[in-house]
Each structure stands twice: as structure tokens, then as C-alpha cells.
Amino acid sequence: MTQKILAAHAGLDTVRAGxxxxxxxxxxxxxxxxxxxAVKEFAKLGVDSVFDKDRVTMVxxxxxPNKDIKAAEQCKMCRDFCGxxxxxxxxxxxxxxxxxxxxxxxxxxxAGYAVIGADSHTCTYGALGAFSTGVxxxxxxxxxxxxxxxxxxxSAIRINLTGSLRKHVSGKDVILHIIGKTGVDGALYxxxxxxxxxLSSLSVEDRLCIANMAIEAGAKNGIFExxxxxxxxxxxxxxxxPVIYSADGDAEYDEVLDIDLSQIEPTVAFPHLPENAxxxxxxxxxxxxxxxxxxxxxxxxxxxxxxxxxxxxxxxAPGVRVIVIPATQRIYLEAMELGLLRQFIEFGAVVSxxxxxxxxxxxxxxxxxxxxxxxxxxxxFVGRMGHVDSEVYLASPATAAASAVTGRITxxxxxxxx
Amino acid sequence: MKYTGNVLKYGDNVDTDVIIPARxxxxxxxxELASHCMEDIDKSFVSRVQPGDIITAGYNFGCGxxxxxxxxAIKASGVSLVIAKSFARIFYRNxxxxxxxxxxxxxxxxxIADDDRVEADLDNGIIRDLTTGQEFRTVPFPEFxxxxxxxxxxxxxxxxxxxx
Numbered sequence: 001m002t003q004k005i006l007a008a009h010a011g012l013d014t015v016r017a018g019x020x021x022x023x024x025x026x027x028x029x030x031x032x033x034x035x036x037x038a039v040k041e042f043a044k045l046g047v048d049s050v051f052d053k054d055r056v057t058m059v060x061x062x063x064x065p066n067k068d069i070k071a072a073e074q075c076k077m078c079r080d081f082c083g084x085x086x087x088x089x090x091x092x093x094x095x096x097x098x099x100x101x102x103x104x105x106x107x108x109x110x111a112g113y114a115v116i117g118a119d120s121h122t123c124t125y126g127a128l129g130a131f132s133t134g135v136x137x138x139x140x141x142x143x144x145x146x147x148x149x150x151x152x153x154x155s156a157i158r159i160n161l162t163g164s165l166r167k168h169v170s171g172k173d174v175i176l177h178i179i180g181k182t183g184v185d186g187a188l189y190x191x192x193x194x195x196x197x198x199l200s201s202l203s204v205e206d207r208l209c210i211a212n213m214a215i216e217a218g219a220k221n222g223i224f225e226x227x228x229x230x231x232x233x234x235x236x237x238x239x240x241x242p243v244i245y246s247a248d249g250d251a252e253y254d255e256v257l258d259i260d261l262s263q264i265e266p267t268v269a270f271p272h273l274p275e276n277a278x279x280x281x282x283x284x285x286x287x288x289x290x291x292x293x294x295x296x297x298x299x300x301x302x303x304x305x306x307x308x309x310x311x312x313x314x315x316x317a318p319g320v321r322v323i324v325i326p327a328t329q330r331i332y333l334e335a336m337e338l339g340l341l342r343q344f345i346e347f348g349a350v351v352s353x354x355x356x357x358x359x360x361x362x363x364x365x366x367x368x369x370x371x372x373x374x375x376x377x378x379x380x381f382v383g384r385m386g387h388v389d390s391e392v393y394l395a396s397p398a399t400a401a402a403s404a405v406t407g408r409i410t411x412x413x414x415x416x417x418x
Numbered sequence: 419m420k421y422t423g424n425v426l427k428y429g430d431n432v433d434t435d436v437i438i439p440a441r442x443x444x445x446x447x448x449x450e451l452a453s454h455c456m457e458d459i460d461k462s463f464v465s466r467v468q469p470g471d472i473i474t475a476g477y478n479f480g481c482g483x484x485x486x487x488x489x490x491a492i493k494a495s496g497v498s499l500v501i502a503k504s505f506a507r508i509f510y511r512n513x514x515x516x517x518x519x520x521x522x523x524x525x526x527x528x529x530i531a532d533d534d535r536v537e538a539d540l541d542n543g544i545i546r547d548l549t550t551g552q553e554f555r556t557v558p559f560p561e562f563x564x565x566x567x568x569x570x571x572x573x574x575x576x577x578x579x580x581x582x
Binding site: 020022033034036037040041044045046062063067068070071074117118119120122134135136137138139141142145146148150184185188189215218220273360361362379381382383384388 | 431433435436439440441443444445446458459477478481482483484485486487489490504506507508511512515516560562563566571572573574576577581
């Protein structure tokens with residue numbers, strides 16, 4: 001699938017793994033951390049305008065609403081650039097959301113697109129049948145200027161999904177399970193292609209979560225086969241007409257990984273790598289100080305619903321700080337209308353404006369020395385959420401909520417029995 | 419392209435959060451980024467590193483975030499070359515795009531010890547450990563990537579019309 005999209009965007013009939021190509025881009029993305037560097041690089045070229053005002057987007061989400069003066073200056077730099085260049089899709093406080101939740105919601109990505117974003121989790125949009133990959137600021141600047149990027153065509157790993165998920169098990173458990181098998185560089189430079197009879201049982205939001213973390217296996221991109229659910233999602237969100245590329249029957253794969261969804265259990269990735277995946281038979285009594293539910297991985301409405309279902313009629317354990325961050329304004333509003341926000345607050349949680357904030361140790365929930373958090377985010381590297389001697393355990397919204405109830409890392413299956 | 423310097427050696431999966439923690443990403447000033455380079459993995463890095471020094475590391479160097487601030491911090495701290503068993507792909511292309519020299523060579527990454535003096539001649543694909551006398555071969559970059567580096571980076575390549 002990836003190779004076909006890249007060939008089409010490079011104006012070639014076919015491409016082969018390892019080939020270097022220059023591909024046309026359908027969308028170029030940046031955020032308030034990476035865009036300022038790109039704006040400086042862009043200025044080096046001495047060109048007046050971006051390649052297409054409707055195909056460049058900047059989202060102020062990492063340190064916005066501005067966490068300090070320097071962050072404010074960075075957002076201002078992006079705001080000024082977008083104003084000057086007449087960029088249509090500039091998302092500032094009030095409209096912004098966590099970028100990889102926001103762009104699909106706004107219908108900015110469609111199947112068959114080639115997308116680059118100066119953010120590693122740009123691979124999220126593969127869930128919608130796009131080729132989408134994270135790059136740096138210089139690539140972003142180049143993309144903004146000429147609408148193209150260079151790529152080395154990746155080979156692929158096929159992830160063959162069968163069966164369907166059990167109660168309280170979600171896309172997050174699936175991807176943590178997969179990374180536990182591949183390791184953090186098991187898919188290095190390659191594409192992860194998700195197919196199989198189990199696909200139809202996965203919601204688009206689960207797929208977005210899975211594709212989001214393809215980078216944590218080292219992959220260049222993760223991509224899902226397009227089906228009725230994808231098309232319905234794209235229609236609902238007003239995305240451009242999809243172009244569907246499916247894998248040939250005789251497509252070549254480096255390896256095939258068979259995943260029976262019905263065998264997946266609630267899974268937690270231990271510090272300090274996403275590959276340290278464990279199920280509850282291997283998890284002892286681990287007390288926690290904080291729970292974060294949100295991010296580009298798990299800040300969507302289905303995630304908030306899953307957490308609220310576990311929290312219903314219960315209260316946060318004493319001493320546990322619970323932070324819920326709806327990923328976009330629309331999700332915030334929908335959660336409010338469904339009464340989820342009231343439920344979170346009555347549970348003892350704080351509900352934040354959309355931001356990447358704590359996921360990358362920016363603000364809104366930094367950990368002190370020796371503290372532990374269960375987070376629905378995507379990375380648990382050393383110091384990721386704060387002090388270099390703090391710990392992050394990655395889990396699904398259901399597991400995070402269950403852990404907030406008991407004050408230790410807890411399976412949602414256990415809380416169901418309480 | 420020839421590089422000579424003393425080695426600062428690290429292990430596998432050195433991520434961009436330890437190369438330059440997110441708490442310093444509220445700036446894109448190269449010197450300021452360099453002053454916090456490797457802070458969360460090696461507090462002595464900033465005081466030890468000398469212009470021209472070479473970093474060696476294990477597998478998946480630079481994994482994690484797409485922050486170009488990571489290779490920028492390394493380059494601005496004076497490091498001339500990174501030798502690793504493998505690089506995370508975004509870090510790999512970012513380094514090429516900003517003109518930080520990098521090379522994959524598992525044998526060299528294994529054998530070279532911390533603080534060894536190393537000379538690398540990437541045009542001819544040779545890395546020499548001047549302390550031990552050992553020599554290692556590397557695979558040269560494809561021509562397209564070579565041209566980006568020779569032109570001084572991606573933007574410079576576009577400005578010079580090497581990429582259209």
C-alpha cells in the first residue's frame with residue numbers, strides 16, 4: 001500500500017524498497033515546537049509564498065496555551081508566519097487541539113494522501129489509508145516551499161489481524177502488545193501494514209491509536225487497509241475524495257506478524273521503553289502518584305468514554321492526581337454534552353484544555369523525583385514526564401482509569417469485579 | 419569528509435528526550451540547546467565535549483520525537499560525527515538535512531572505547547581507532563544523500579537548484 005501511494009506521488013508506475021524518490025505532498029504539518037525552526041529554515045530560501053496555502057497547517061498544541069514567555073514567542077512566530085503567508089489551516093488557542101486528533105477530525109487527511117508532519121506521531125493518519133510520516137523542521141520547510149519531500153521507499157511488515165477484542169481491551173493494548181513483540185526498533189525504516197479479517201472489528205479511533213504508535217516500533221509509517229468504516233469516517237468529517245490503494249495478493253513483505261485480537265489482554269509498557277510490555281500476570285503491586293488520560297494516542301471521545309465507564313460511581317484513590325485532557329475542542333464539547341466531564345470532576349479528576357502538555361514533560365502535570373504515573377500517552381523514556389528519576393507506565397484509558405480507582409497499576413478487568 | 423576527535427560512548431536506544439529534554443524546547447537557539455545536550459543521560463557531556471569530538475552509540479540512536487533540536491544540539495555542542503549501530507529514521511534524515519555527519523557501523527560502535535581517539539574518512543568509508551590501531555569499513559551514502567550533504571543541507575540544496 002505504502003509503495004503504491006509513494007509511486008503515485010512520485011509520478012512513477014512502480015517503486016521498489018530502497019529506492020530514493022522525490023514525492024509530491026498533499027499536506028505539510030507543523031506544531032509550535034517544530035514550526036519555529038522550519039520558519040527560520042524557510043526564510044533561507046528567499047521564496048515569498050508556500051506551495052499551497054490550503055495544504056500547509058500549523059497547530060499550536062505542545063506548549064499552548066503558552067506555558068511561558070519563550071513558548072509565547074514561539075507561538076507568535078508561527079502565528080505571524082501563517083498570517084503573512086495566508087495559511088488557511090492555522091489552529092490557535094480556542095480552535096486548536098492535539099494535532100493528530102485534530103487533523104482527521106477537521107477532514108484534512110484522506111485515504112491515498114501523502115503527508116509529512118514535523119512531529120513524529122504524524123504516522124497516525126495511516127489509520128485512514130494515507131502514507132503519513134514524521135519528519136524534522138527542515139523537511140517541513142522544504143515541504144512548505146516546494147510541496148515535495150525525499151523518501152527512501154520502505155519495505156513492509158504485514159500485521160495480520162484476526163478475531164475481535166474483549167471487553168475493556170482497546171487499540172492501545174494491541175499496539176503495546178505488538179511493540180512488545182517487535183521491540184522499539186523492530187520496524188526500523190520500514191512500513192507496518194495492518195490488514196486481515198480482524199480489521200473490521202476495530203473502530204477508526206482504535207486504528208488511529210495503533211497507527212499513532214507505529215513510530216515507537218521504529219516504523220516509517222503504519223497504514224491500514226481502507227474499508228467501509230474508513231470511508232464512513234472520511235465522509236462524516238468532510239475529507240477529500242479518497243483514493244484507495246490495496247496491497248496486491250503477491251505483495252512482498254519482510255515478515256508477517258499474526259495477531260489474534262481475541263487473545264490480547266490489558267497491557268502496560270514499563271519504564272523506560274514502550275517495548276517493555278507486560279500483562280497483569282507479570283505486574284505486581286505498583287503504587288502510583290498520577291494518572292494522565294489524553295494525548296494524540298488516547299485523547300479521543302471513545303477513550304474518554306472508556307475511562308468514564310470504569311470511573312462510574314467511584315472516586316480516585318487518595319493521593320492520586322488524575323488529569324483528563326480531551327484532545328480537541330470538539331471532543332471536549334461532546335464529552336461535556338454526554339456528562340463525562342461532570343463524571344470526571346466528581347471522580348476527583350481535573351479536566352484540562354486540549355494540550356500535549358504533560359506527555360512530553362512540558363507542563364500541566366510534571367512529575368517530581370521518584371514519582372510514578374500511569375499515562376495513556378505514547379512514550380515512557382527517562383524523564384519524559386518530568387524529573388529524570390520519575391517513571392511513566394503506558395496503558396489504555398481503561399487501565400489508566402482502573403489504576404486511578406485503586407492507586408496502583410490495575411487491570412480494568414479487576415475493577416469490573418469491585 | 420574527514421573527522422578526527424575523541425569518543426564519547428553511549429548505549430542502545432538513546433532517545434531524543436535525553437539528547438535534548440522537552441523542557442528546553444521553548445527555544446530554537448542553537449547555543450542554548452547545546453548547553454543542555456545529553457543532560458538527562460550524561461550530566462558530564464557538556465563539560466567534557468570538545469570541538470570535533472565523536473559520539474558512538476548502539477542501536478536506534480535518536481529514537482522518539484522528530485525534534486530537529488536534537489541533532490542541532492549535538493552539532494552545536496561541537497560534535498563532528500555520530501557513529502552508531504543504527505539510527506532512528508527521523509533523526510537520520512534530520513541529521514542529513516542539517517548537515518550533521520552520521521554513519522552506521524556496528525563493528526566500530528562495538529569496538530571503539532570511550533575516550534579513544536578516532537579518525538573517520540567517510541569518502542573512502544574508513545574509520546580508524548587511533549588509540550588501538552583498529553580499522554573499520556563503512557558503506558558510503560547513496561549519491562542523492564551525498565549531494566545534500568555536499569551542498570550543506572537540504573535548504574541549501576534547494577536554493578542551489580540541486581532539488582526541484
